């Protein structure tokens with residue numbers, strides 16, 4: 001993580017999420033690149049102790065949401081696919097293979113993404129390489145028990161190592177329009193129930209924000225109830241006249257009760273006004289593919305949640321999917337189209 005300009009002198013700074021503070025990790029390269037480069041890493045320990053073997057997708061989705069929050073605040077570029085060793089070096093961290101030797105008694109952090117904040121038109125890939133060439137930062141104080149790992153934590157660390165390995169520096173994407181500060185500051189996940197069906201126009205806008213966020217990644221649809229329950233997706237209107245895709249029916253019938261069962265039995269989902277769904281990530285996906293689909297889904301749902309807030313809809317992400325084989329339920333082959341992420345939606349004007 002680097003910073004130059006602003007209130008902090010140039011250098012590497014680490015954010016401590018528990019204490020909500022930054023502390024200096026080390027110096028910047030001589031003549032540091034302009035702007036700030038943020039490397040997002042995950043510390044899997046607390047998530048695994050809460051969710052066990054279900055922690056991996058949640059860690060990836062959460063990281064995607066964090067990227068969405070940063071890019072919505074005006075980032076100039078982001079990468080969800082850069083090699084983990086490169087990201088670790090840029091953040092001044094030991095790579096996973098050297099962690100215990102270099103920083104004994106500390107919990108490994110796994111890098112997943114990077115975001116460049118200002119200036120527009122800079123070269124964030126070059127900035128990442130400059131930071132990566134800088135010597136590693138100072139080791140934090142060892143913590144008692146930091147090296148102890150349950151079998152589930154050890155498996156999650158290995159899966160994160162595998163997910164972060166990539167062939168190269170990863171492509172950089174220039175984020176689309178920034179979100180007004182007032183929306184960023186007021187966005188909250190609504191507590192259930194999320195009552196009231198959003199209008200088709202609003203659903204189309206939320207779907208379009210999610211589906212259009214990045215060129216690759218999962219596919220998208222929305223489950224609705226009401227008089228004509230079904231699954232809707234965006235597709236060309238067929239007339240050749242419309243410039244924008246429009247809502248089309250993918251399937252009929254109320255999917256929400258099944259979604260509630262698949263989401264670890266969260267019954268309130270069966271009553272939600274609508275549920276946006278990201279699906280894909282086949283069961284034979286390799287580790288980088290799992291990373292890509294989940295980071296993309298988290299990022300895109302993060303942006304879709306901001307669109308929902310702008311439309312005065314209530315919303316709540318849903319990440320606890322278990323054996324949610326949407327493709328097979330729609331009559332396709334098994335194991336190809338798993339639900340990766342969701343966003344329950346309601347009408348903000350409902351009691």
Ligand SMILES: Cc1cc2nc3c(=O)[nH]c(=O)nc-3n(C[C@H](O)[C@H](O)[C@H](O)COP(=O)(O)O)c2cc1C
Pocket residue numbers: 058061062065187188189190263266298316317318319320
């Ligand atoms: C990746 C992800 C998965 C989530 N999964 C669930 C879920 O399965 N059930 C639920 O009730 N809330 C879920 N949430 C909502 C969080 O509990 C909520 O975002 C968190 O309490 C923070 O509140 P905020 O969104 O208002 O900042 C999820 C949030 C994220 C980012």
